[in-house]
Amino acid sequence: MKDCVIGIDAGGTMTKAALFDLAGRELACARRPNEMLFPGPGFTERDPDRMWKAAAEAVREVLEVSGAAPGRVAGVSVAGYGSGLYLIDADRNPVRNGIVSTDSRAASLVDEWRHSGVHDQAAQAIQQRLFNGHSGVLLGWLHRFEPTVLDRSLSVVFCKDFLRGRLTGDYSTDPSDAGIAGLIDVEKVDWSRSFFELVGITPWLDKMPAIGPSDGVVGGVTASAAAVTGLLEGTPVVRGCVDVSAAAMASGVVDQSQLSIVAGTFSINSTLHDAPRLSTLPFIQSPYPLGGYIATEGAATSASNLEWFLRKVLDGEAARAASEGKTIYDVCNELVERGLDRANDILFFPFLFGGPSSAPAGLLGLRAAHDLGDVLRAIYEGIVYAHRQDVERLLSGPDAARPTVIRLAGGASRSAIWAQLFADGLGLPVEVPAGGELGALGVAMLAATGVGAHASLAEAVQSMTRIGARFEPRASNHDYHSEKFSRYSAASSALADAWRSESKLSA
Template sequence: MRDCVIGIDAGGTMTKAALFDLAGNELACARRPNEMLFPGPGFTERDPDRMWRSAAEAVREVLEISGILPSRIAAISVAGYGSGLYVVDRDGRPVRNGIVSTDSRAAQLVDEWRRSGIHDRAAAEIQQRLFNGHSGVLLGWLHRFEPGLLGKSASVTFCKDFLRGRLTGDYSTDPSDAGIAGLIDVEKQDWSRPFFDLAGILPWLDKMPSIGPSEAVVGGVTAGAAAATGLLEGTPVVRGCVDVSAAAMASGVVDQSQLSIVAGTFSINSTLHVSPRLSTLPFIQSPYPLGGFIATEGAATSASNLEWFLRKVLDGEGARAALDGRTIYDVCNELVGRGVDRENGILFFPFLFGGPRSAPAGLLGLRATHELGDVLRAIYEGIVYAHREDVDRLLSGPDAARPTVIRLAGGASRSPIWAQFFADAIGLPVEVPAGGELGALGVAMLAATGVGAYPSLIDAVKAMSHVGSHFEPREATREYHAEKFARYTATTHALADAWGNSSTTKRLNRFTA
């Protein structure tokens, strides 16, 4: 009896595999860290083969810890981070390291395109703004600075497609990944020849993969992949989608009344639309597997900033927490909870991976009387305020969505205190979906649909997504957050003016852009 599905999700920090029954209940999960490579200033890369080994090990582990026989797996599918880039030869071997979407090597190229007018013309072709980690922008950089790469390459591919290629040998893509790559006309759902021409990368057009439905079965697990993962050879593999869409589906986002927020490596804030032709161009945009389009505002200003703080500053505290069976996140929530009613004027600017107009990351307003919990609370709040700035932009314009509820996913959603901060600061109820690995659950829904367990994807989403907890905005905190958010935004602009105009920063930017 084939009554289970597996979803793989390769994100910015972890590659996860999760096993689900057909009701969407998570039966087992395994995680492997993704090692970030920094071969040059501003470069963030990943060894594709190592990522595949991590994914295969995670799949094998979920089978082992769950005790589920491989014969019960109806299908498997994959999600991955959007944008960035992977390039393979005719045999599916990577011809260079993969590039992660936090990469900033192409910042000067984007600035050059802005000055020349190419940026605005190109953005109109792909219905979204251009940013450093866009696949199209990275192709422009590679074409200029690694000109020999074109001749070695058979296909451009994206994170989830590389992993699925290792499962099946199929390196096609779907509209969601192609959209967030910044390489298609989102409305037509096909590669944008005018964009390739404007970006000076027309020779790469022949290297682009075919585009097909996210829920389509594209092949079976090969003998080699079966040996690596423990799956049965021939197990159906469904194409999958980008993690932004996967998390939204797993959160039960089906219409414009819902605002999807993912607080993970990136601040991801998304709404659904019937047309991609919006008066305010979003940060990224793509076709949504359920139909229509998903528009997103975001930046690398979310929970990855807390991860840095925990790793670099609280490593000793983490070790002590592990001794009594608690995680470092339990410790953080406890410390924040102790001081949640104390006066706290500390501002945290979550710009460790780049801020608006070169605004620096940091803490402002510290005093000797402050405790660690006060600092952690400021970090939680600063990340929420960065999300709110993105949300305010997303909801601007006459054709913006008008959501009435937030569906919150990502690391922050696992903290009730942090989820409450989101509700209080943005002023909308927050619903946290049940389950831990929503990216994996989203593509598990695709897997279930692809093999006919549900008559349609919308049926799968309604059956397999569940709300786990609910948080209402607290009127008592409204004035506090309004005042603190105003100081946060004003100070961000002031810091950007001061920091971005300094000669020292300009010299540093030449090495970090």
């Protein structure tokens, strides 16, 4: 009996595989770290074949741990981070390392286009602002600085499509990935010739993959893929979608009243729309697998900043926590909770991986009386405030959505303390979806729909999602956070100005 589906999700730090029943309950999950490569200043890359090995191992592990016979798997689908870039040659092998969307090598190119006026014209062509990690921007950089890769490349692919290609031999893409890549006219769902011409990469148009439905079956698991994953040869594989959309679907985001927030490697804040947003072009936007469009504001200013602090500053605490049967996250939550009633005017700027207007990361307002709990609370709050800056931009303009509830996913959603801070800091109820691996669940829904286990994607979302917890905003706390957020915004802007001045003096 085919009564379960597998979702694979290759994110910024981990590749995960999870097995779900057709009601969306997680039966098993396995994770493998993705090794980041730093071959040059601002470069963040990944070995595509090692990522595939990680995914294959994770799939094999979930089958073994769950005890599920491979014949029970009705279908498989894949999610991956958006933007970045992968290239394959005529033998379907990587031409070079994959580029991760946190890459900043093309920053000077984006500045050049901004000063020449190309940026604004190109942004209108793809209905979103240009950023360093956009696939289209990275193609511009490669075209100028690694011109030989053009002739060596058969096709441009995106993260999830590379993995699905290894499963099936199909390297097409879907509208969500093509949109977030910054390479299509979002409304027409077709490669934007005007964008390619504006940024000088027209020869790459012939290297673009076919675009097909996110819930379309594209083939079956090949014999070679079956040998390394433990799946049955011929198991149907569904095209899949970008992780932003997958997480939103797994959070049950189906209309404009819901604000999807993912607090993970990136601050991801998204709303749904009937038409592409044009009055205030968002950071990224793309067609949404459920219909309509999803617009997103974000930056690398979220929970990854806490991870840095834990790894670099509290490394010893992790071992102590483990000896007490706890995780380092349990310890952090306890320390923050103890100090919630104390006055805390520390500001943390979560810009370790890049901030607005080049503002530097750091802590401001420390005093000798403060302790570790006060610092951790400031980190939690600073990440909430970074999300709030993105959300305020997202909700500006005449075509903005007017959400009444937040659906929160990502690392922060696993902490009740942090989820309440999001509710208080943003002034909206926060609902946390049940389950852990929402990116994998989102594409598991696509797999279930594609193979006919659910009659429609809307039915799959309704049947396979549920809310695990709800947090109501507290008026007095919201007032406190609004005042502190004002100081945070003013201070980060002032620091950006001072930092730029200091950089000029040092040059």
